[in-house]
Amino acid sequence: QKEVEQDPGPLSVPEGAIVSLNCTYSNSAFQYFMWYRQYSRKGPELLMYTYSSGNKEDGRFTAQVDKSSKYISLFIRDSQPSDSATYLCAMRLFSGGYNKLIFGAGTRLAVHP
Amino acid sequence: EAGVTQSPTHLIKTRGQQATLRCSPISGHTSVYWYQQALGLGLQFLLWYDEGEERNRGNFPPRFSGRQFPNYSSELNVNALELEDSALYLCASSHARTSGRAYNEQFFGPGTRLTVL
Numbered sequence: 224q225k226e227v228e229q230d231p232g233p234l235s236v237p238e239g240a241i242v243s244l245n246c247t248y249s250n251s252a253f254q255y256f257m258w259y260r261q262y263s264r265k266g267p268e269l270l271m272y273t274y275s276s277g278n279k280e281d282g283r284f285t286a287q288v289d290k291s292s293k294y295i296s297l298f299i300r301d302s303q304p305s306d307s308a309t310y311l312c313a314m315r316l317f318s319g320g321y322n323k324l325i326f327g328a329g330t331r332l333a334v335h336p
Numbered sequence: 337e338a339g340v341t342q343s344p345t346h347l348i349k350t351r352g353q354q355a356t357l358r359c360s361p362i363s364g365h366t367s368v369y370w371y372q373q374a375l376g377l378g379l380q381f382l383l384w385y386d387e388g389e390e391r392n393r394g395n396f397p398p399r400f401s402g403r404q405f406p407n408y409s410s411e412l413n414v415n416a417l418e419l420e421d422s423a424l425y426l427c428a429s430s431h432a433r434t435s436g437r438a439y440n441e442q443f444f445g446p447g448t449r450l451t452v453l
Contacts, residue, residue, distance in 0.1 A: 229378070259444075266340070266426050266444030267379070311378065323369070323392060324442065328378035 226250050229312055229327025238336050242299040246312035246327045249293065253314035253325070256288050258297045261309045261329070270310075271297070302334045338363065340429050340445035348451045349417050357412040357448045361429030368410040369430070369442055370402060374423040382425075385410055387432055417452045424449050 229246045236242055244258075255274055259267035271286045273279045273295075279286045287296040299306055312327040341360045349355050361368050370382040381394040385404035393400075399415040408429075414421055428442040 264446070266428075266446050268444065269441055272441070313379075323381045323384060323394070324379075325381070326371075326379040328376065 224249060226325050227312065227314055227327045230330055231328055232330040233333060234330060235333045235335065236302055238302060238304060238334055240302050240334070242302050242306070242332060242334075244297040244299075244310050244312070244330050244332070246295050247293055248295070248314055248325075250314070250316065250325075251290075251293065253316055255315040255317075256286070256295045257313040257315065257324070258284075258286055259311040259313060259326075261311060263308075267311055302332075304334050304336055307333050340427055340443055342425075342427050342445040342448050344448060345446070346449045346451070348453065350453050351417055351419060353417050353452075355414045355417060355421075355450055357414075357425050357427075357450070359410045359412070359427030359429075359445060361408050361410070361427075362443055364431070365429035365443075366408050366432040367430045367440070368404055368408065369428040370410070370412050371426045371428065372396075372423045373426055373447070374420075379426065383412070414450070419452050422450060422452045 227248045257272040258270045260270050261267040273286050273288050276288050276290045283300045285298040309329040309331045311329045313324045343358045367386045369384050371379040373379045383402050384392045388404050402412040404410045424447040426447045428444045430440040430442045
């Protein structure tokens, strides 16, 4: 079993739709939960990160973490064609100087006008 | 502020050859991370260098190695290339692990696309 599982998609939605992206994880030692966006032929860029269970909002984006269920989500409201990209969830493990990010496989999202 | 830079953009090699990939971190960052992004597999952690020392490596064979220079730039070497090494290799940088920050964001470069024929 992978440490982080992510719905692979691809996902195709019309402009203005609400998009829900999800990941589950197995390691309860993960401390930070991130969402990265990766455009074609670019490196990933950090969208949001959260530490605790609950919701965190930033503009049209809401990140949700449920540590008891080991489940995280990213919601995109009023989706735009410019949101078309691959979205990667990531979890951070940091203990005794051991620091690395574990990524999901990524969900490719296409928002069509 | 300049971002993380990587060179070359593309690299084509044949099986058995060696590849060298380079990364320059953001100014002020001393930690460098290497990831492999193969098609359909997401990003796999390769190596972490912090202040000149290798701090951790992922589940990759020893023919994947690297180093960090005194100016904190880094080099990834892949020896005895195999076809399955074809992937996008991403470098990221962050502040030092001892910076005291509760969260150290990793900033990614654009990657080097390695193709092994």
